[in-house]
Amino acid sequence: MFRKFLIVLGFMIAATAVLAACGGGGGGGGAGxxxxxxEGSEFAYxxxxxxxxxxxxxxxxxxxxxTVEHTFVIKDLNFKLTAQPGQSVSGSFTAPAAAGTYVIHCDVAGHTEAGMHGSLIVK
Ligand SMILES: [Cu+2]
Structure with missing residues (x-):
């Protein structure tokens, strides 16, 4: 009976070790x-x-x-999402290889000036 318990315990430890190894993968060298x-609104991200x-x-x-249309634009990456009020949109891009700060802004007229901008920080 006790042996069976040890075997189960052994499996659990092994499973935990595998999970831990996978979880750490994101931080290692390769591009993840x-x-x-x-969220976008008037006038901020x-x-x-x-x-x-x-x-x-x-x-x-x-x-x-x-309550009005907003966009999510990273001009340097030629990336743009457009969302109508209440709408959710998704898209993907690959971060530049060069570390730096890239401007994000809403290109609807007047919105950037009103404060609708942010940064993609690559490092
Ligand atoms: Cu906007």
């Missing part, structure tokens, strides 16, 4: 993937700044919680 949820590692695949879920 990340997903960010961003929440959050305004997103972080990514060089070469990482970034999926953006952009939800317009405002």
């Amino acid at each position: 993937a990340t997903t960010v949820n961003i 929440q959050p305004a700044d997103i972080n990514a590692k060089p070469g990482e695949k970034v999926t953006v879920n952009f939800k317009n919680i405002g």
